[in-house]
Structure formats: C-alpha cells, structure tokens
Amino acid sequence: MKKVEAIVRPHAVDDIREALQEAGFRGMTLQEVKGFGRQKGHTEVYRGAEYQVDFLPKVKLEIVVPDGRVEEAVSIIIRIAKTGKVGDGKIFILPVEEAIRVRTDETGDEAL
Amino acid sequence: MKKVEAIVRPHAVDDIREALQEAGFRGMTLQEVKGFGRQKGHTEVYRGAEYQVDFLPKVKLEIVVPDGRVEEAVSIIIRIAKTGKVGDGKIFILPVEEAIRVRTDETGDEAL
Amino acid sequence: MKKVEAIVRPHAVDDIREALQEAGFRGMTLQEVKGFGRQKGHTEVYRGAEYQVDFLPKVKLEIVVPDGRVEEAVSIIIRIAKTGKVGDGKIFILPVEEAIRVRTDETGDEAL
Amino acid sequence: MKIDTNDLTWMMVSTALVMLMTPGLALFYGGMVRRKNVLGTIMQSFIALGVITLQWVFWGYSLAFGPDCGHVIGNLSWAGLTGVGLAPNPDYAATIPHQAFMISQMMFAVITPALITGAVAERFKFKTYIVFLLLWSTFVYAPIAHWVWGVGGWLRAMGTLDFAGGFVVHISSGVAALAAAIVLGKRKGYGHEHIPPHDLTMTLTGAALLWFGWFGFNAGSALTSGTLALTAFINTHCAAAAASLSWMYMEWYKRDKPTVLGAASGAIAGLAGITPAAGFVTPIAAIIIGLCLGILCYWGVSMKGHFGFDDSLDVVGVHGVGSSFGAIAIGLFATTAVNAAGRNGLFYGNYSLLGIQIFSVVVVTIFSFVMTWLILKALQKTMGLRVEEQEEVEGLDLSQHGESGYNF
Amino acid sequence: MKIDTNDLTWMMVSTALVMLMTPGLALFYGGMVRRKNVLGTIMQSFIALGVITLQWVFWGYSLAFGPDCGHVIGNLSWAGLTGVGLAPNPDYAATIPHQAFMISQMMFAVITPALITGAVAERFKFKTYIVFLLLWSTFVYAPIAHWVWGVGGWLRAMGTLDFAGGFVVHISSGVAALAAAIVLGKRKGYGHEHIPPHDLTMTLTGAALLWFGWFGFNAGSALTSGTLALTAFINTHCAAAAASLSWMYMEWYKRDKPTVLGAASGAIAGLAGITPAAGFVTPIAAIIIGLCLGILCYWGVSMKGHFGFDDSLDVVGVHGVGSSFGAIAIGLFATTAVNAAGRNGLFYGNYSLLGIQIFSVVVVTIFSFVMTWLILKALQKTMGLRVEEQEEVEGLDLSQHGESGYNF
Amino acid sequence: MKIDTNDLTWMMVSTALVMLMTPGLALFYGGMVRRKNVLGTIMQSFIALGVITLQWVFWGYSLAFGPDCGHVIGNLSWAGLTGVGLAPNPDYAATIPHQAFMISQMMFAVITPALITGAVAERFKFKTYIVFLLLWSTFVYAPIAHWVWGVGGWLRAMGTLDFAGGFVVHISSGVAALAAAIVLGKRKGYGHEHIPPHDLTMTLTGAALLWFGWFGFNAGSALTSGTLALTAFINTHCAAAAASLSWMYMEWYKRDKPTVLGAASGAIAGLAGITPAAGFVTPIAAIIIGLCLGILCYWGVSMKGHFGFDDSLDVVGVHGVGSSFGAIAIGLFATTAVNAAGRNGLFYGNYSLLGIQIFSVVVVTIFSFVMTWLILKALQKTMGLRVEEQEEVEGLDLSQHGESGYNF
C-alpha cells in the first residue's frame, strides 16, 4: 500500500473527490493546510501597515491505495488539479506498511 | 520506529489520549480533518437549496512509536475507537527513519 | 527523497520559513495541530468549572527534500526552534518514494 | 383619559429595547454552547419572538391581564385584543394606550420562557420545545403574571411588590429551569467530557445587548417617563456594575483568576436580581444589593456540581437565586421615599413586607416548579423531550435544523 | 409652526434606530456569503452610510422632496440643505424641524441601495459599486421617493398609500436587485459548487438588529409620537413574528426541518412586507398579512432556481415579493379607523384603493427595473461591473480591499 | 425647577446609548487584536462599566462636578450621591433631575479610560489595570472634566468650548494613550512579526455600535431635547460619513485599495473629531470638518511607524489627533446661529475663540500626558505594568483570565 499525499488548490477538491469516487476509490481524508512555494502570496494592509502573507491556503488530500492503483489515483488528481499556473501543487507517494479498519479489524488492502 | 496514523471519530479522542498515556505513550499529535468514506454525509438546507455534505469531521491522531510498541498502540486505539458502526475509521502504519527531539538533539527511540 | 515533519511552537514558524528559504528550500506545507507530550497544558475555568486542557497548539511543518539535504533542513529547524524548554517539539524523517509537480508532471527531485 | 405622548414615546423606546433582549439572550446562550449547537440554541430564543407574540395576542395577554377570574387568572374576554384599544386602561397605565401596555408586556412574555432554555441547552427536541413554549406561557407565565400584576391577582392584593418582573420573569423561569434540568437529565458526556463555551465573544456581545435592553425592561416598567423611571434606570445600571465586580472578586479570591465570563455573569445576575426592586430602592441600596448578588450567584452557580443536575447555562444559579434574593431584598431596602406607591422595608421600620415577599417567593417557586414538572412529564410521555442520542452527538444544528452555524 | 419636542425626541430615536439597520444589513448579508467575501459584503452596506449621506445633503434630498418639477422630481433649490432649517416644514411634518425630517429620510435613502447588494453578492467591483450607488440613488431612488411621498408627486396625488417605504425602499430595491442579478450574471460555480453561508450567527445578529431598527423605520414614519406610531410599532412586530412562523412552517412541511435561516428570513420578509401597510391596518390584519408573507416569500425564494438567475441572497424573493404583496394588501386591509389620513381598502368597502396600489406596484416595478438596467449596462460598458474571474476566486476581501476578515 | 419629562426621556435614551458604546468599543478593539488576546481586550472595556460606575457614585462625580475648590477640582460633598437627588440642579441642567445628569456623565467617565486601552493592547497586566482605571479616572479625568465643564472650572471660565467631550473624553484619553504606549513599551514581536487583526467583522460590529451610541453621546450632550440636540445629531452623522469617505479616499489614492478597516476607522475619527464641535457648527461645517478628519487621522495613524512607539490600536492617531483638530475647528467654524450659548469662530468674525481653543488643547495635552506618565511610572515601580513575557506569548486570555475566546 501507498499513501498518496496531494497538496492542491482548495477549489479543486470537490471535483477530485468526485472523480476518485467514480474511479472506485472509496475513502480519503482531507485537511486545510497553508502552503509556501513558488506561487506568490499577497499583501494585506491594516491601517497603513503592510503585511506580506506568504502562505497560501491549500488542501492536502491523503488517500491510501493498494500498490497497483497508485498511478491511477495520481493521474486522476493531476487531470483535475492541473491549471498550468504556478501553485497547482505537489503529489508525494509514501510507503505504508499496514492499514487497519477500526470497525472490523480487517487489515491490508481489505481495510481500504 | 513507526508512525501510527489513526483517523477516528472526534469524540473518541479524549479517551484515546488517556488510554495511550496510561499505557506509557508520552506524546502524540492531533489534527482535525475531513473524512470521506463509506459513512454517509448529511444534507444541509439554506433557503430551500439543498446541499449534500459528503465530508465528515474526523480527527487524525499521529503517534510515533518504537517498532516494538506498534501493536500495543494500535490495539488501544481500536479498543476505544470501535463502535461497530460505519465510520469508525482507519489506522495506517508508516515507516519512520529517524526522530529527533528539538530540545535535546536526542535521536531515535530516545526522542519519542 | 525524504519528508521532514517538524512539530514546533507556533511562533517559531515565520523564522523557520525564512531560514529555510534562504538556504534554498523553496517549498513547504504547514498545518496547525494540537500536541500532547511532556509539556504541561493549562487550566481553564468557566463559571467555576475547571477544565484541564492537555493539548497545546503546535504547528506541523512538512518539507520534502532530496536525500542529501535532510540534515541541512533538520539543523536549520533545530537552530531556530530550540528554546531549551520542554515543548520545543520533534522532527520525524519519513521516506518518500516519489514526488510529482502537478503543473508540469515533473517527478523526483525536480518536482520539489 | 388623555394619552401623554411623552410617556408613550418612552414606552415605545422601552419596548423596542426589551425586544432586543431576546436576541441578546440568544447570543448570550449561543456563545456558551458547543459549536454544533449554536444555531439550535439561538433558535430557541429567536422563535419565542414568533410563537409567544401570537400566543399573547390571541390569548396570553387576556389570561394574564384580562378581567379577573377568582384572583388566579384573567378570563378570555380580551382574546385577540378584543377591547384592547388605543385608549388608556387606567387599571394598568393611565397615560398610554392600552395597546402600548399590551405590547410592552408582550416582550416580557417572550423572553421569559426563552430564559429557561439555558438549563436544557444542547438536548431539547425542537418540535417539543415549540409545544412547551405554548403550554408553559399559558399555564405558568400567565397565571403568575396575573397573581402579581393583574388587577384582582391574589399576590398583588396581598401586597407583593415586583417592580419589573422579579417573580413573573426571573423566579418563574429560574425555577422552571431547575425542573427542566431535572426532568430532561444531563447532557451526554456531562461531568466527564470537556464541554467549553465555543465563543465567549458572542456571549459577551449578548450580555451587552441584555444590559442595554434591561434599561427598557426596568425603567420601562414605570410605564411613564419621569423620576420613577429614572430611579429604576440608575438602580439597574448600578446593580449590574456592582454585581459584575463582586462576582469577579469572588473568582479572584477563590481561584486567583478573574474571568471575563464571570464578569458578564455577574452583570446578568445583578440585572436579574435588581429587577423586582429597581423602582423601590435607592441607588446606594441597589449597589449593596448588587454586591451581594455577585457573591450569591457565584455561589449559586458553584453549588450546581453538588446537586448533580445539569443546569447547563446556569439559569437556576443566576436568575433563580438572583431574583429571589432581589425580591426578598425589597422587604429590607424598599422605601416610600423612592416610590410612594411602594411600601417601606425592614430597614425603614416596616416588618410586614419582608414576610410577604418571602412568602411570595415560596409560592411562585412551588407553583412554577410543579407546573413545569407536570408539563414536561406530559410532553415526555407523548412527544419525547430529548433528541435521540445520535442527534445529540451530531448536534442540534444538523439534527433539528439541517444547518451548520459556521462554514469556515 | 411650533416644534413639539416630544415628537422630535421620538424622531431622533427613530432615526438612530434606522441608521443601525444599515450595519444590521451588513451583518445579515455578511454572514450569508463565503468567508472570503465577508468584508467586501459588509463594506457595500457600510460605505452607503458614507456615500449616500453626502449625496443626500448635497442633492439627493432636494431631488426627492424639494419643490416639485412636473410631478416627477424635486428641483435643486434645497441642495446643500439651502432653506432646510430648524423650523418645521408643514408639508412634510408640522411638528418637527425640517432638518429632522431630512435626516430621518436620509437613513431610508442610505439603506435602500445597500439592500440591492444582496442580489449581486460576491462579484461586484467595488469602484463601480461606488458610482452605482450615486447613480441609482439619484436616478431611481430620488424620483420614486418624489412620486410617492413628495409634495406634487404624481403617485401621491393619485392616492397611492405607502406608510414607511414599501414602494420607495423595498419594491424599488427588490426590483433593482432582479435587474442587477440578471445583468451581472451568476457567480462562478453557482449551481455547481456548494456555496454555503459562512456564519449564520452573524446573519442572525444582523436580523436582530434589523428587527430592532425597524421599529424606528415603521413607527418613526408616523413622524410624530402618538397612537399612529404605536399602531405601526405593533403591526411591525406582529407581522415579523407571524411571517417567521409561517416561513418556518413551510420548511417543516416541505422538507421536514425548520431552519434557523428560514425563521430569520421569514422575519425580514414580514418586516419588509408590512412596511407599506404598517400605519394603515389593524394588528390582527398585520398578523394575517405576516402569515401570508412568510408563505409567499418562502415560495418566492424557492422559485429562484427555476428562473436561472443568481439573486444570491434573495433580495427579489424577500423584499420584492414581500413588499409588493404588502403594498397590495393595503388595498384590502386598510381602514380609516386606524389612520384617518389613509383610506379604506376592499374589506372595508372601498374598491378603488386596491387598483391604485396594484397600478403603483406595476409602475414602480417597471421604472426601477428599466432604470437599473440602463445604469448597469452603462457601467458595464465603461467601468466594468464584475471583478476579474481570478479576483472572484480569491474573494472580494483580498482583491478589492487587501484585507482578510479573519485571522484565526 | 420643574422637570421636563420629555427632556428626561431623551436623556434616558441617550444615556442608554452611551452605555452601549463601551461594549461597542470592546468589540471594536477586540477584533483588532490577536485571537489569544480577544477576551482580555474586551474585558478591559467591559470592566470599566463595573469599576468606574462605583467610582463615580462614591467620589468621581463629586470631584468632577461637585462644589468647586480653587477652580481645579470639585470637593467631596457630593460623594456617595449626597445631595444629588431627583430635583434638577440648574447649574448643569435645569429641566432634568440632578441624578439624570449624574448618570449621563457617568457613561462618559466609563468609556474614557477604556479608550486608552487600545494603545497598550495585548500586554497590560489586568490587576494593575484595575488600579490604573481608578487612579486615572480620579486624578486625570475628574480634574479635566471639572476644568472644562464644572461650575467654577478654570477653562470653562475662560471660555473653552467643548460640546460633548472633545477635551474631556477624547483628547484626554488620546494623549494618555501616547504616554501609556511609551511607558509600557512595544509588544513582543512588534515591527517584526505579523500581528494582524483576528476578526475584522467584530471590529465593524463594534464600529456600528459606537456610531449608533454616539448619537446619544453628542446629541444627548444638549441635555435637553430640541433643536440643539438635533443639530448635534445631524452633525455627528454627517462628520462620521464624511470622514469615512475621506479616509477611504486616502487609502485608495496612496495604496490603490480602500480597506474596510479604513472606512470604519474614518468613521470613528469623524465621530471623535466632531464631538467637541457637534453643538456649535452647521451641518455643512460638520461635513468639511469630517472630510479633514479622515485625511488627518489617516496621516496621524501612518505617522506612528516613524515615532517608534507601539500605539497598538491607534488611539493617539484617531482620538488624540482627531479630537484636537475638532476642538480647534470650533475656533474656526462655531456660530451663535447654531447655538446661542456658544460663540462665533474665526470664520464668523471672532478671533479670540481660536486662541482659547488652541490654548486649551495644549493645557489638556500636557496635563494628561504628565499625569498619566506619573501614574504609570508609579504603578510600574510597585505592581508592574506588563504581563510576563511568557504570559504575553500565551496571550492575555489564558494568562490573565484562564479562558479562551473560542473553542471551535
């Protein structure tokens, strides 16, 4: 099993979720994060004091998949998340040694 | 060392923390996340417009443990988080190559 | 590639970001988390009812780096995050199998 | 009877101020519950504006203030505002239209049952709550209002003094809150889980609106503009200030840290406690009463744990305890120098008033407790009082209203 | 003409209350948009206090109420308040200074264009909006105010009744909202993405301030204290209560869950709907009108989906539909028993009023729609109406104002 | 002396409005600090309602308005409200009870020290703050109030004009804020870390309540209902509107983006600035003054960085600068046509007033600065002024009050 961690733009999330679901991925977990990278932040002004805000709102999507389905998941995410402009985000693949479903104690690919 | 990532129902968190602490696990980190899986979401209505909310509030608990204590941690979490109803969550085990305590520069199991 | 996960005090974040950037690390991702460990929490009182709050606000910084730059990143973070008082936090190193830049489909160290 | 349009101006202003108290209460309570219950909690107050307004027009006002039946209740001859017109009714207020009196009293009737909801926060079934509102207002509020303020009411005849609703509003609801907390039972997780207020800035905003509106509540209860209204105005403010300080002091003394919620709670305790006395005592007496109220209600709220009921937002400790003390304090501090229509209390040489006030507290307490208990037990048997356990976990906002307070 | 200082007191209070409605509206709308647009939305209301205040002093008041030109508009002889002094102008209000009338009317002029912003929330370019404010207030608000309320205005001469701004404020803005929603087009993602309100507690707070302020709006429109003001006061409250209940009932009936936003929306519908009628009907009629309003506006809002325009915060369904119904209901329920200066409606034997009211609704609707359309089209061609797509994604707060509402 | 109950009605309303300003200020400031300090910041204003209310009753009022001692302070013969009864005191207000004057002045005394807290936000030790409140109100506020408004006060005798508290409230607190910002020093991280407002919607809500309450503040300072109150009412509104526009314009011009915080800040600057002049100038003059205020205070706030003190929420730039300008503007724009009890300014041919006003600004500035400095230095030596560094990092909410504002 692998964990696919995708850091993407917030508004792409609903569509990604839908596309993954259609492709048969039945579970995922999501967090709001702040990203820093090549994409420029913005300036905020409060009573004349300017602040550079470097961190941008991103969403991190985590989905643990069987080894064989990593590429499929990645390509779906890329298809939807790509706009071609700086800040589209990154996908990281991490090894997962075990997965357990709390409700049933199932383990391995069964648990996903 | 392994990282135990447990995605569980929010209200189970306090009890899990207590049980882990009693068992001698002295550190953990927690995040609010949104989960999508077999458990159904709910419908919200705003002035007649219905919205299906698919993502459910979950908590992700991360605890890095020495190799030998993975099973213990997992079984404690399962014991408390299990209700038997859909949505109890998942536990993932990931390999960790190194841990460092910032305060003391200790590394390895010492650092946990 | 490795993922460096650092759990640090919230107010250290801006400085860490700056120092990493200066050292040439061009991307990172950040989340607010709650930490539990040796550092004591605090007590809150609401109309005479006392509550022990065990979880402390921390920030989790994730930065994926080429194998060769792990130590550099770690030492920068430690340099800035260390106050010497309990609660400075932890750094975990996890293996990453692949990284992909969504915008360009670049992979590997190129994608970081 | 000629209308004094200045009195009418004052009454319209006061009535608007009292109206604002109900949303103020919604925020005060809403901030103290968990995030998942914020809308449900706000709704319980807000909808009282809808439900009780119509109830009051169609039968409530007539029951409370209409022509007397046996000294215990009004009859229905004023139902639907029949005969309640623009000419003054000198029995209640000689210088303003009868309808002005009616609408001003309406706002009191609206907020009273809403006060109770604090005791049963985070678990009351909304459908049942609507029915409870109607029953409680009809069978508990209207009789007590009639006894204390209605022409022919037996407590009024006996000489009970209640300037602005200590008995009618605060003791009645504070005691009902106790019954409700007992009948509904504790929240899931109470005493075990951490159930902190989700937004104290909302609670503070609510407290501010309540304080502001209370000027209308108490000073408007003079039913005329003039020195009596002014005295009530000053007493209201001074008691609130004093009680917020003494509550804060208690916390500082007992726990080393004065809380913001404590200061706000003290202010509300001072306001609720001075309500019955506002038009009968001097400003200095109001300050003394206020100082006592902060200490007493702090203690009232602290006691809760020992009795084992879950009066979630401390209605009993604040409104019940506070206004009972205020009602009794009239028996001590009242002076005809402030209000010729009142009487002197113990400190001014009259022994009898204190007894009457204590007796009235006992009577209203028993009546409200028993009636509320009966109404709730009947509803429990028929409609069910509490949301399902699963719904409670999910929160009232989603389970009762299909909404979320925040989408941050 | 002697000033009645009691009437003046009442008018100052009322004017302050109406002023508070604009920030109330800001919160009401602000809670319903997404987090990234909260400040931009609040600003659209808040800045109307700045822009229209000066517009009104320098030319708006004179156009609306100044000496008549051809029954359609005032001339500019009162511009800069020339001749608008501290003596009463008996044409409008015989017992208060002319300036008191001017400032009270100013608050109406301020809130009216702010109401429109709900229809085009989350996408209006701020720079253009400022210009729109000035143009709309000058070319739509001022004429309609003159027709209906100005001495010499043709609708007024014809006998149109509008107690507190049903035509002038609510229909004019409700219809303008329709035009604006159509010209500006839908929000990016509308109908596809989930666009939930970001903070309904803010919306509820806003609704509460609106309700509170509306006492000044309607009862203050009597321009004197007295029984007429009182009647308007009571009707306002009763209609709001009734409409919040009936809207809630509709939701319960249709979807099984009564929402908190629904109850608040119903209240606003009741308030907007009773506005034209507040000083012409009895309280019982106000309740009936209120009950109808809740149902009708619920339906009005539900229809939106079928017509395919994105009236984001339902200005058309609530203010347009609600106040049109209220204006027509005058033709049914009005009675000279309540207001000798009014006339009887159908239910009191007079057939003509209903026709006049319906005709006036049609006239004001067409005028406001066409004029708003023209103004917006002109602005679209010149300055551009909408923010860039990228700015819309980023949100108004950052793109238009360089700020974030929250830094939690 | 006969009481005019209409004037009394107006004063009760005004007093309630001014009371609401203190919680309004709490929200205005509370939104601008970081999340971890929100309750501590709100508390600093809220508790002033408790502390100063009692201080005022027991000695403050007597010092400020009691029988004169050497033209600089009142004596203590009115302490505990001795002799302050329900009959009018014609020296101050001939048509309302003396107590009505006392309670209305109390609300001014409450908000003034609360204003200062903005300059030292996020670092003041709560225990010391309570003592500071008492000392400052006794040794700075009471004397200045006596000089400017008290019978026998030397500035009053000299002819200084201050309609509603420009000197007494805004300059005194604005200057004290400067002293406090200097003595307490900068916040940890100031100038280096990003310290953004945590909730601007709260700040906007606070600004709205302040604006609303300011009608009571300024128009209530007429102490009677009537045309003078009305003029103050209109001027207040117009200046706020004008200043919010001109501040916004400055931002647009200088930085290309008009901010919402800027518009709100402009409004407050306009309100603070018009306060001394509200009852002496015409509405058009008020607009001109307002336009200047927005520009001037924008500049005042922008200067802060150059002087290197951390006036965290810009009390100096807004209240100090704004009200000094307003006080001086009286010397230009005042006209006896508006207020026969005032005098003419430069533009109406009288040269002397301007000098008096400038002189008074200097005097009050020096006195407030020196006294505040001394009080704070004394407290620094004894109790300590600032929270510990660790507590500052943790936030006032937890360290001073053991609470969190939000548990989302």
Ligand SMILES: Nc1ncnc2c1ncn2[C@@H]1O[C@H](COP(=O)(O)OP(=O)(O)O)[C@@H](O)[C@H]1O
């Ligand atoms: N090395 C990294 N480790 C962790 N997260 C990263 C890393 N580099 C980029 N990110 C995340 O990816 C987001 C997008 O990266 P950015 O450089 O702005 O654009 P792009 O992906 O188009 O090159 C960042 O906001 C950050 O959250």
Ligand SMILES: Nc1ncnc2c1ncn2[C@@H]1O[C@H](COP(=O)(O)OP(=O)(O)O)[C@@H](O)[C@H]1O
């Ligand atoms: N493949 C997955 N990858 C990441 N998270 C998952 C995955 N599957 C499920 N989850 C998480 O686990 C939660 C519970 O899963 P769900 O399918 O609803 O119930 P159950 O665990 O009882 O089968 C989800 O809400 C989601 O957060």
Ligand SMILES: Nc1ncnc2c1ncn2[C@@H]1O[C@H](COP(=O)(O)OP(=O)(O)O)[C@@H](O)[C@H]1O
């Ligand atoms: N075993 C662990 N797994 C995951 N997170 C941990 C673990 N131990 C500590 N942490 C995180 O590190 C933070 C700091 O740890 P703590 O024990 O308080 O101090 P220190 O790092 O100085 O020993 C905790 O708040 C928690 O977020």
